Amino acid sequence: MASWLRNILHIALALMLLFNPLSLRLMTLLTAITYGLHPDIYYRQIAAESSFRPFVVSSVGAVGLGQVLPGTSRYVCKFCPKFLLFFPPVNLAISAAYTRYLVNKYSDNTSLMLAAYNWGETRVDRRLRQRLPSIDPNADYRWLFADIPETYTFISRVLD
Secondary structure, three states, rough: OHHHHHHHHHHHEEEEEEEEHHHHHHHHHHHHHHOOOOOHHHHHHHHHOOOOOOOEEEEOOEEOOOEEEEHHHHHHOOOOHHHHHOOHHHHHHHHHHHHHHHHHHHHOOHHHHHHHHHHOHHHHHHHHHHHHOOOOOOOOHHHOOOOOHHHHHHHHHHHH
């Protein structure tokens, strides 16, 4: 077999392994562990965001498995061209780093972290200032977002 053909086959095999549905799920769990996130919550977060479809793009431009916005990716990783967000390890790493940041910011409260991931931390911060004097790490605050159907549904899909 010609070396160029063997190289093409190796690349095709690597891509099949990288984009295989089972590989994507395992990669999600390993990323959660690497970033110190609760594996089950992070797994369900990615499932709710993209159903493990690495090439999905939302109507607002969120990309890939973690539905990462290009602006968020630049916030987490100073240089990350949009095309890299379609590469599962990069997308999951950026998503997990941002999730870790939100977990810390919202005092380990999962419902607030999920709301901020989905609706935006600026909006969540504004709502918290208006309606919540302090954060209980164990409380379920999804009621704060009952008037935001997409966010309320997202939190419920991950937590239920």
